[in-house]
Amino acid sequence: MEEKEKREAIARYASLQIKLEALLKQREELIERIEEIEETLEALKEVKENVNSVFSLGSGAYCFGKIESKKVLVNVGSNVLIEMDKEKAIETLEKRRTTIYNLVQEIEKQSISLISEQQEIAKKIKGA
Numbered sequence: 001m002e003e004k005e006k007r008e009a010i011a012r013y014a015s016l017q018i019k020l021e022a023l024l025k026q027r028e029e030l031i032e033r034i035e036e037i038e039e040t041l042e043a044l045k046e047v048k049e050n051v052n053s054v055f056s057l058g059s060g061a062y063c064f065g066k067i068e069s070k071k072v073l074v075n076v077g078s079n080v081l082i083e084m085d086k087e088k089a090i091e092t093l094e095k096r097r098t099t100i101y102n103l104v105q106e107i108e109k110q111s112i113s114l115i116s117e118q119q120e121i122a123k124k125i126k127g128a
Contacts, residue, residue, distance in 0.1 A: 006125060013121045020114045027107045030100050037097045044072065044090055 001009070049070055054062050072089045073081040084092065 001124060001127070009121050009125050013118055013125070016114050016118050016121070020111060020118070023107050023111050023114070027104055027111070030104050030107070034097055034100050034104070037093050037100070041090060041093050041097075044086060044093070047072075047086065 047067060049067055051067050053065060053067055055065050056062055070086055071083050072086060074084050074089050074092055076082050076092075
């Protein structure tokens with residue numbers, strides 16, 4: 001392998017590493033979303049009507065309240081909330097979890113492909 005080819009191979013390897021790190025970061029974020037959805041599903045299944053509860057306002061602030069409806073608000077994207085009954089909300093969140101899980105699997109396939117390509121490049125560089 002000529003010096004120019006070796007430099008190009010090293011640059012390609014570095015480029016693949018950057019892509020791989022970005023994919024792995026995205027994968028972690030998606031796994032966190034799946035975990036959040038699972039926690040929400042668990043909470044939704046336990047919600048009962050006419051029960052006093054504590055509600056998060058965000059940033060560590062909470063308020064007391066009473067659940068008076070079988071309906072919940074679900075964010076369907078672009079911060080648009082739609083009122084749904086509990087069963088429909090659970091169904092929507094389960095579909096969302098499945099979609100995200102499929103994305104994680106695709107990212108894992110892409111990561112394996114990048115690692116494989118990196119290994120091939122490393123063999124060529126070492127063999128030079």
